[in-house]
Amino acid sequence: MRQATELEEMNSRPRLYGLMAEFEEPTALVQAARRAHDEGYRRIDAYSPFPIEELTDAIGFHHTKLPLIVLIGGVVGCIGGFALCYWVSTSVYPLNIGGRPLNSWPAFIPVTFECTILLAALAAVFGMLALNGLPEPYHPVFNVPSFEQASRNKFFLCIEAVDPKFEEAKTREFLTELGAREVSDVEF
Amino acid sequence: MIEIIDKAPPEVDQFQRRALMVGVVASAVCVLGAIFNLDQFFRSYLVAYVFWLGITLGCLAILMLQHMSGGAWGLVIRRLLESATRTLPLLALMFLPVAFGVRSVYIWAQPVAADAPEALKQALAHKAPYLNVPFFLARAVFYFAVWNLMAYFLNKWSLEQDRTGHRPLTTRLQALSGPGLVLYGLTVTFASIDWMMSLEPQWFSTMYGVLIMGGQALSAMAFIIAVVVVLSQYKPLSEVIKPRHLHDLGKLMLAFLMLWAYFSFSQFLIIWAGNLPEEIPWYVRRLQTPWKWVGLALVVLQFALPFVLLLSRDLKRNARRLVVVATAVIVMRLVDLIWMTGPEFHEGAFRIHWMDVIMPIGLGGLWLAYFAHQLKARPLLPIGDPFLEEALAPSGH
Numbered sequence: 001m002r003q004a005t006e007l008e009e010m011n012s013r014p015r016l017y018g019l020m021a022e023f024e025e026p027t028a029l030v031q032a033a034r035r036a037h038d039e040g041y042r043r044i045d046a047y048s049p050f051p052i053e054e055l056t057d058a059i060g061f062h063h064t065k066l067p068l069i070v071l072i073g074g075v076v077g078c079i080g081g082f083a084l085c086y087w088v089s090t091s092v093y094p095l096n097i098g099g100r101p102l103n104s105w106p107a108f109i110p111v112t113f114e115c116t117i118l119l120a121a122l123a124a125v126f127g128m129l130a131l132n133g134l135p136e137p138y139h140p141v142f143n144v145p146s147f148e149q150a151s152r153n154k155f156f157l158c159i160e161a162v163d164p165k166f167e168e169a170k171t172r173e174f175l176t177e178l179g180a181r182e183v184s185d186v187e188f
Numbered sequence: 189m190i191e192i193i194d195k196a197p198p199e200v201d202q203f204q205r206r207a208l209m210v211g212v213v214a215s216a217v218c219v220l221g222a223i224f225n226l227d228q229f230f231r232s233y234l235v236a237y238v239f240w241l242g243i244t245l246g247c248l249a250i251l252m253l254q255h256m257s258g259g260a261w262g263l264v265i266r267r268l269l270e271s272a273t274r275t276l277p278l279l280a281l282m283f284l285p286v287a288f289g290v291r292s293v294y295i296w297a298q299p300v301a302a303d304a305p306e307a308l309k310q311a312l313a314h315k316a317p318y319l320n321v322p323f324f325l326a327r328a329v330f331y332f333a334v335w336n337l338m339a340y341f342l343n344k345w346s347l348e349q350d351r352t353g354h355r356p357l358t359t360r361l362q363a364l365s366g367p368g369l370v371l372y373g374l375t376v377t378f379a380s381i382d383w384m385m386s387l388e389p390q391w392f393s394t395m396y397g398v399l400i401m402g403g404q405a406l407s408a409m410a411f412i413i414a415v416v417v418v419l420s421q422y423k424p425l426s427e428v429i430k431p432r433h434l435h436d437l438g439k440l441m442l443a444f445l446m447l448w449a450y451f452s453f454s455q456f457l458i459i460w461a462g463n464l465p466e467e468i469p470w471y472v473r474r475l476q477t478p479w480k481w482v483g484l485a486l487v488v489l490q491f492a493l494p495f496v497l498l499l500s501r502d503l504k505r506n507a508r509r510l511v512v513v514a515t516a517v518i519v520m521r522l523v524d525l526i527w528m529t530g531p532e533f534h535e536g537a538f539r540i541h542w543m544d545v546i547m548p549i550g551l552g553g554l555w556l557a558y559f560a561h562q563l564k565a566r567p568l569l570p571i572g573d574p575f576l577e578e579a580l581a582p583s584g585h
Binding site: 106 | 432461
């Protein structure tokens with residue numbers, strides 16, 4: 001949910017990416033995430049096999065730029081689609097169709113509409129990939145052996161070492177207090 | 189969760205009294221108007237009638253849709269939809285003035301004028317086996333029988349589930365809703381041809397039925413959003429309705445808005461592209477007379493503006509702003525119906541009679557009072573539905 005490590009941070013803290021707490025229940029994860037956010041941790045991320053609506057609020061994640069990107073894609077598609085039809089029909093390849101004016105805008109609307117949808121959808125897919133920093137062939141969280149269960153039946157909360165409040169011993173204790181079944185080191 | 193779900197708040201009583209008062213006064217004024225201009229009364233009545241019937245039938249369709257699809261959005265509005273469908277007996281009664289006014293409203297029900305154009309005479313003779321008064325009335329009786337029957341069982345089984353929590357009732361409601369939606373589609377198609385398209389007996393459009401259905405779904409969704417927002421200020425719904433519910437309802441209104449625009453433009457594009465002498469006059473009367481400004485207002489206010497506004501996530505989650513958009517959509521639905529019928533009533537001339545405005549208020553007041561009465565009759569949430577608990581849970585969908 002957040003763009004991962006930056007290179008310089010990696011060099012200054014070579015050993016630990018963060019601490020990963022494992023939970024059995026989605027509600028436990030949401031509670032833990034909320035507590036961690038209340039405690040002042042900001043570089044946190046949560047992992048769950050299915051979407052949990054409150055979780056995004058719990059980790060203090062509100063708005064993304066994605067809607068704006070999609071809107072721009074849609075507007076570009078709309079203008080582009082209409083401009084394409086207009087340009088082709090009036091100057092490049094003018095055809096007399098039943099005596100209608102060359103600029104017969106009703107006939108351009110279906111193409112305009114489709115181009116709007118097409119570019120908005122493409123902007124949504126590629127914008128989402130870009131904002132998530134995907135494709136990303138390597139991510140340290142996968143070094144935690146139990147993490148593969150995040151796509152099956154376990155729930156994880158990770159506090160990153162770059163968080164200003166992060167202190168290995170204290171954070172570990174904090175996560176254990178939250179009721180984590182297990183707290184593991186996330187190594188680079 | 190269940191114990192907080194009680195009957196409608198006392199404010200509904202107050203609303204019912206006010207609506208009834210407004211309805212009676214405005215209707216009485218129109219009845220006075222009928223003394224001076226009976227034909228105009230019947231025409232205004234028809235438009236007002238199809239407007240409020242459209243909201244009701246839209247609610248019936250959305251009710252069946254949510255039985256088929258499930259989802260928290262449908263559970264929190266189900267009782268409002270059901271209350272609207274229980275007004276169908278009243279609407280059957282309110283059809284009587286339309287039945288009495290057939291000869292004032294429809295050309296095909298009047299004796300053919302000697303100086304009528306040959307094409308019109310031919311069309312009327314050709315369509316007489318369908319467009320004649322007895323068959324017209326018989327069809328109306330059939331539509332109301334179908335709609336009332338569906339509404340009756342949807343409400344009966346839902347109430348039974350309140351008492352018993354019986355799970356198979358859900359299956360039974362679904363088994364009715366699937367074929368019910370097909371029946372809704374067929375009856376509304378024929379009814380819209382009978383009551384509106386036949387105002388111009390020479391004209392036809394295969395898009396007309398779905399266009400009317402899209403409009404009904406849109407006005408019903410906007411109406412339900414307005415009711416939900418008002419009711420969510422009071423217990424019990426204030427404890428239940430969350431921004432995510434409004435968000436879902438807002439998304440559905442946006443979807444119906446786009447559906448209406450899609451149907452509406454499709455009809456226009458096909459007829460514009462064909463440019464046939466028996467089809468194009470309908471648009472010539474609406475787009476090359478002062479009616480074109482009404483048409484433009486429809487494009488801007490019933491599509492472009494609400495479309496842009498409803499794209500915003502924040503607006504859909506904000507009850508106050510959402511209800512403003514919904515109200516504007518409801519008003520524009522009436523304008524749309526006036527635009528679809530007005531040019532036929534006035535031979536293409538741009539004219540709006542005062543009864544075109546007062547009659548919808550009068551009929552609406554009466555209808556809303558009866559709707560409020562029905563709203564009070566049952567708990568505001570389907571307390572016996574096996575999915576209710578889940579739908580009201582913090583992360584339910």
